[in-house]
Amino acid sequence: MGKSNKESNVAxxxxxxxxxxxxxxxxxxxxxxxxxxxxxxxxxxxxxAIFTKEDTASGHVRLAKELxxxxxxxxxxxxxxxxxxxxxxxxxxxxxxxxxxxxxAEDFRFARRVSKRDRKLIFIGPSWKIxxxxxxxxxxxxxxxxxNVPTVPGSDRPIYDEMEAERIARTVFDFQVQQxxxxxxVLVKASAGGGGMGIEEVYDIDNFRSVYRRIRNYAMRQFKxxxxxxEQRITDFNxxxxxxxxxxxxxxxxxxxxRNCSIQSTGLQKRLEVAPGFSPDEINYSFDARKxxxxxxxxxxxxxxxxxxxxxxTWEWIVTHDGSPFLxxxxxxxxVENGVSARIASVKGEGGVDLLAEQxxxxxxxxxxxxxxxxxxxxxxxxxxxxxxxxxxxxxxWAGLIERFGWQEKPWLTMHTHVPTDVPYxxxxxxxxxxxxxxxxxxxxxxAKDRGRLFLDSLELKGCKKTGGELKSNVAxxxxxxxxxxxx
Amino acid sequence: MLNVTEMLEEIKNSPYREIEICAPHTxxxxxxxxxxxxxxxxPHGLWKEKPGTLLCTLDRERNPKPIxxxxxxxxxxxxxxxxxxxxxxxxRLAVIRHLLTRDEVQAAILKxxxxxxTAPERAKYYFVPEIxxxxxxxxxxxxxxxxxxxxxxxxxxxxxxxxxxTGPAGLIYAVYFTHTSNVDAEQPLIGxxxxxxxxxxxxxxxxxxxxxxxxx
Numbered sequence: 060m061g062k063s064n065k066e067s068n069v070a071x072x073x074x075x076x077x078x079x080x081x082x083x084x085x086x087x088x089x090x091x092x093x094x095x096x097x098x099x100x101x102x103x104x105x106x107x108a109i110f111t112k113e114d115t116a117s118g119h120v121r122l123a124k125e126l127x128x129x130x131x132x133x134x135x136x137x138x139x140x141x142x143x144x145x146x147x148x149x150x151x152x153x154x155x156x157x158x159x160x161x162x163x164a165e166d167f168r169f170a171r172r173v174s175k176r177d178r179k180l181i182f183i184g185p186s187w188k189i190x191x192x193x194x195x196x197x198x199x200x201x202x203x204x205x206x207n208v209p210t211v212p213g214s215d216r217p218i219y220d221e222m223e224a225e226r227i228a229r230t231v232f233d234f235q236v237q238q239x240x241x242x243x244x245v246l247v248k249a250s251a252g253g254g255g256m257g258i259e260e261v262y263d264i265d266n267f268r269s270v271y272r273r274i275r276n277y278a279m280r281q282f283k284x285x286x287x288x289x290e291q292r293i294t295d296f297n298x299x300x301x302x303x304x305x306x307x308x309x310x311x312x313x314x315x316x317x318r319n320c321s322i323q324s325t326g327l328q329k330r331l332e333v334a335p336g337f338s339p340d341e342i343n344y345s346f347d348a349r350k351x352x353x354x355x356x357x358x359x360x361x362x363x364x365x366x367x368x369x370x371x372x373t374w375e376w377i378v379t380h381d382g383s384p385f386l387x388x389x390x391x392x393x394x395v396e397n398g399v400s401a402r403i404a405s406v407k408g409e410g411g412v413d414l415l416a417e418q419x420x421x422x423x424x425x426x427x428x429x430x431x432x433x434x435x436x437x438x439x440x441x442x443x444x445x446x447x448x449x450x451x452x453x454x455x456x457w458a459g460l461i462e463r464f465g466w467q468e469k470p471w472l473t474m475h476t477h478v479p480t481d482v483p484y485x486x487x488x489x490x491x492x493x494x495x496x497x498x499x500x501x502x503x504x505x506x507a508k509d510r511g512r513l514f515l516d517s518l519e520l521k522g523c524k525k526t527g528g529e530l531k532s533n534v535a536x537x538x539x540x541x542x543x544x545x546x547x
Numbered sequence: 548m549l550n551v552t553e554m555l556e557e558i559k560n561s562p563y564r565e566i567e568i569c570a571p572h573t574x575x576x577x578x579x580x581x582x583x584x585x586x587x588x589x590p591h592g593l594w595k596e597k598p599g600t601l602l603c604t605l606d607r608e609r610n611p612k613p614i615x616x617x618x619x620x621x622x623x624x625x626x627x628x629x630x631x632x633x634x635x636x637x638x639r640l641a642v643i644r645h646l647l648t649r650d651e652v653q654a655a656i657l658k659x660x661x662x663x664x665t666a667p668e669r670a671k672y673y674f675v676p677e678i679x680x681x682x683x684x685x686x687x688x689x690x691x692x693x694x695x696x697x698x699x700x701x702x703x704x705x706x707x708x709x710x711x712x713t714g715p716a717g718l719i720y721a722v723y724f725t726h727t728s729n730v731d732a733e734q735p736l737i738g739x740x741x742x743x744x745x746x747x748x749x750x751x752x753x754x755x756x757x758x759x760x761x762x763x
Contacts, residue, residue: 488668
């Protein structure tokens with residue numbers, strides 16, 4: 060698995076697909092671009108990478124030169140410009156596009172364009188129809204409800220009208236009062252947003268309009284779409300995910316377990332992820348955690364089968380304090396935290412699972428080649444997102460020069476970073492100041508936590524700002540949060 | 548006190564600016580019927596609605612984008628060896644040697660005369676909505692700023708924070724940022740003219756208007 064050898068090219072059904080005849084455009088930047096390039100090399104698939112002026116010093120540019128040579132690297136004006144990507148794909152004679160995460164990863168129009176243009180390309184992700192169906196939070200909600208999958212109460216489409224928005228907010232407030240919730244909360248979020256951006260809470264209906272206007276204006280500036288969603292804000296919950304993988308047949312989705320992504324910034328952005336999602340064997344929960352995990356996996360696979368899901372994807376869940384799960388949304392793409400699930404998984408007894416390689420392989424048409432019984436899980440994985448930010452100041456991003464960055468290599472540690480460790484690196488202000496992903500594995504929770512702390516304590520991370528001031532990072536925050544992982 | 552005469556003399560000694568014309572995006576280059584050493588026009592017309600001399604077209608996804616001279620001048624370098632090639636974004640296509648205009652000289656001198664409020668971080672900047680509306684409808688010189696006034700929204704890494712103006716009260720005489728581009732740290736955002744210096748600033752403008760001879 061994960062290799063382009065002759066055995067893995069042979070489909071169980073008898074089809075023969077030669078993935079090595081393909082060339083993938085890596086339509087992303089940073090660490091995910093590096094993981095895609097390495098997965099391509101592992102599969103024997105050629106690739107072409109891109110970068111913008113601001114990313115000249117990024118590790119992904121250096122790696123692209125090392126693995127693919129200067130000819131397979133193009134400077135583009137923007138990662139957001141589909142015309143640039145198509146033009147480069149044609150000039151480099153690519154046959155497929157890997158969008159990574161962010162940018163075009165969940166843009167069904169882009170996926171459709173890629174697969175329908177004169178010179179067709181394979182979009183390495185779900186088919187555009189599935190992205191359209193599940194990428195729309197409202198459609199997802201409707202589909203889920205039709206399959207008796209529980210969802211969060213709230214608006215069932217983006218709202219553009221202030222009066223209507225206020226009416227829905229009042230209904231959601233009233234609903235919570237009727238439910239006996241003492242402190243009802245409404246969440247206002249940019250419909251076109253994602254990754255926790257453009258979300259605010261409203262505690263008092265009298266403040267709704269000002270929050271609504273602020274989010275609407277923000278959404279217009281950042282996403283060019285002022286549509287806003289209004290939902291019940293559920294407090295005191297855990298954020299869980301189910302990792303789904305399915306080949307182009309869409310008939311046999313499997314899961315790669317659950318993740319717990321509850322440790323987030325104040326802006327609701329993930330900072331620390333753990334696989335599996337709960338650990339009922341080691342921690343006592345006030346509800347049947349095993350059943351919750353089984354239920355969310357079952358619901359996710361049910362939906363995946365219903366739509367004929369045909370690549371990797373993540374079903375995101377809210378689990379309340381009483382153990383009730385609600386489907387939040389489906390991310391029709393590879394996620395940042397895929398590596399932590401892969402780290403605890405094995406297929407047919409072999410570890411070293413690479414979900415990006417799996418995504419590319421099945422995206423190019425290879426059958427999955429194994430079923431759920433072939434997948435096993437062992438131990439606990441923790442993913443730390445190392446970010447230049449100030450947790451004491453509402454996680455304000457920090458931009459400046461990274462002067463020193465280093466860690467001790469360990470067999471239980473996997474690092475993904477685009478930040479060079481041998482030369483200083485200026486963080487570009489055009490993007491989030493993510494520095495690295497560190498994935499730590501342990502046989503059990505305690506060992507994983509001990510190793511996690513050992514890693515964080517040995518980390519060397521220094522930097523400064525041109526205008527003065529030392530580097531701010533979330534290392535201390537991550538260390539402090541390590542103690543309570545998987546506890547509810 | 549600003550020595551306008553000295554500054555004008557300095558500019559007169561080297562009154563040119565070299566402007567690099569680079570590919571704004573990827574594409575296949577086709578140069579216009581133009582040669583190195585040719586004179587080119589910048590955008591012209593009452594509202595600069597007429598584009599400058601066509602230098603080349605950049606064809607990408609069947610969309611030919613005309614690349615025109617952005618200022619009047621002489622084409623001192625033309626990378627004609629790129630004819631028919633697919634180029635990356637940022638590839639240098641030509642260089643124009645441009646003789647400074649009176650307005651440019653005036654702006655350069657004013658930049659030294661005005662109180663400059665600079666960007667604290669590399670970021671994109673916006674005026675707060677009510678100021679933005681005023682600037683759009685009546686021009687920046689209709690806005691008076693004062694110390695402690697919430698004037699900008701600083702946007703970087705998808706986060707927006709308000710930015711307060713610090714400095715002397717006065718009119719916004721010049722705006723040095725656009726919504727679409729990042730401003731580097733310590734680069735000016737606005738030039739402010741305090742009321743007690745208004746006469747001196749107007750004197751600078753008058754001196755440039757009378758002493759700088761515009762080339763035809």
